[in-house]
Amino acid sequence: MRFRWTILALGLIVAVATMAATAGARVTTTHAKTTTITFWDAYSSDGPEVKRLEKVLIPQFEKEHPGIKVKDVTIPYDSLHQKLITAVAGSQLPDLVRSDIIWVPELANLGVLQPLDTTLPDFKSIKSKVFTGPLATNFWKGHYYGLPLDTNTRIWVYNPIAMQAAGVSAPPKTFAQLQSDSATAKGKGAYLYAESGTSCWNICPWIWSNGGSITNGTYTKATGFLNGPKAVQAVQMLVNLYKAGQMPNIVVDSNGGLGTYDGIAQKKYTSMLDGPWSFSIFASAYKNTQLAGTTVPAGPGGSVSVVGGEDIVMTKSSKNKTAAAEFMRFMLHSFAQTQMARAGQMPVLKSSTKSLVKIHPYYATYLKQIATAKPRTPTPKWPQIDQVFQTQVAKAFTGSETVQQALTDAAQQVDGLLK
Template sequence: MSAATTRALTAAATGALLLGLTTACGSSDAASSDGTVTLRYAIWDAVQQPALQKSIDVFEKQHPKIKVKIELNPWAQYWSKLQTQMAGQTAPDVFWDHVAYFPQFAKQGVLTDLTPYIKSDKLNTSVYDAKLLAGWQQDGKQYGLPKDWDTIAQVYNKSMLKKAGLTQDQLGGLTWNTTDGGTFVKALQKLTIDVNGKHPNEKGFDAKHVKQYGLALASANGQTDWWNAATQNGCKLQDKAWGKWTLDQQSCVQAIQFVRDLRLKYHVAVPASVTNTPNGASLPQVLARKQAAVVWDGSWDLNAYQGSMKGNFGVAELPSGPVGKGTVYNGLSNALYAGSKHPKEAWELVKWLGSEESQKIIVAEGSVWPGIPTLNKDFVAAWQKRGVDVSAFSKAAEGTTVGYPLTTSSATYNVKVQDAFNQVWLGQQSAEEAADSVNEESNAAIK
């Protein structure tokens, strides 16, 4: 998620702390006199809607008695509206679910267990990535089918990288350490220039008047920045899925400190005062404006870069840390609302959206990586037609990854981490103090 997205996640998480959800008795009845059922399908990304509509058009032809109405609610309003609808027992029949909300929804009984449907239809779930499928399971129950996946990579401005004499392969082959920053920091120093044309490793560099930074990071919760550095340093965010947070271990603190140092010690990353504020610049904006030459971002933002940079961007793997490469690996699911009055028809839609036929239609548009890994090559091909090699994302997915934390305290974490870690990025609190406080309060909120 982009900075704007994660800020919205935090706001929605705050609402989740206050809103007590109950298992709904039923969504609004949408059956017509001729027996045709209209299902409501909630999504948040307008970029994906055209591809989804193509898929749904095929679904409706195959199921003439089922109509599907897409309800598009931007991310900033999506979760608060969905939670309100659930409380009022009027939620959409099918909706996009995020791992940050899944534990809470599963606990509150607003998700349908798909296991009986899967068994009855003898659905072959082995076509999905096992890690993605497992991410939507709790107590032996399956609460969603994988819709897509995402990882984090380095997105760079082609002209800026070329001017500095660096290549994509060089960028993806860099390493960092906690002593002197490694080749990663050295490369970022080449890409960072003050108003007088000096670099951070040159005498007279003016850190208060930087014209161009090497790197931009912007994540409220850590998904696009320090979670990745933490993985590359051997840090585990949790002791186990659904377990306790372990942010206070030294390997995590070191990674947080390194991300802080990129901004405040090495002066090669855009200050948090620019990116990590309520109205801060998004990573695609920073790269397009040449405020930074490289950003760490998720594959969900590819279309944003294409729209603003017209192919003048590339994608490289993240650098290696002390224990090697690593990235956050996440994905969405299509979930079936427990209060739907048309559960059988809603299951048909969920099953269709998770099918290879449907995901092929969506992948051809290049909006998201597919939940079925055999189709990854089709996504790469779709972007190659646009002149962009996006394979760094899939290479990352095949390597060392850390899943989005599965915990019932994600709402508390998302609120606490934004305040504490922004203080770290601004030099107002130590990495250790922030990690300790967020870890303690997040664990205290586990239900």
């Protein structure tokens, strides 16, 4: 008899638990008349980006468009690419994705993105309002598969107090100063410059500033460029800093030590190269640290940084393309662009440039830097190419290969991928 009670109780618990577990799913289906669009992004939850999106932008959009609900799914940047690819495999893509500009060719090539130039009747007018550089990152085999959402580049971001404490009076302006200042900082037990990886995003600014390049102009060949003397020299300079104990080991293993943000807040590192979001993240998560910014130290090729940014893309599988398109337009409108600019996202609207410096003075440096910044190679194979780049440059850092060997090897592998 008691046993039957146990079964009954168990059954009850199962029922309750299953209900609790599926309740979340039900929320989206109860309102038959509202359309829900799902939007995946890697907006940073450390800073104000996610809050702006979820507390300001989406409510505003839903107010303007009754009947459309936006479901925001924030995934950490490091996991987003894998999640996207897995969703491609499972046919589980959302309606909209805020994709890193370097993934758009890959996703377009997989055939999962909706070409926008043939889908949006007003594509031409939107196109004319945004910067051409960021727009170009959406172009693949004759079509535009997305719209630029934000753009950015990396500048020299530093903690002036930490820098003073490290015996360096002003940020380095040239490669030569970078080297001597790094030695000075080491003498005071700090690292002048911390870099948290060896991918192109991390290393390419140095190669380009030194006058080197990754491929030829038409993106068909890396040998003779990636392993050319200018590129080798730039990487060699960084490797020398690392070997002299003047750069922290997070460059070869970003998990292995104090992250750039924590290190700069704790005055262990004085500087990093980073985008505008760093300022807003510090303002909210590291309130005691004031950051300053200047252009990347110049080499023989000038001060050349890397173009970053995100595009907003619509998936072919989206069942709510009209509603999704509305949200795209909304995100490209000056209201949304300005709101996100306050959270550290540089707008892509030509009209917003003037007011940008008023929002935050640091944008002046970013605007100056982005004028000369270069994009990474636009190809569907970019994730694999960047993997090769990252692996080979790291080999040079750990000393398992000389810089020349590592880059020559990398160039050969990249040649294969560019074919």
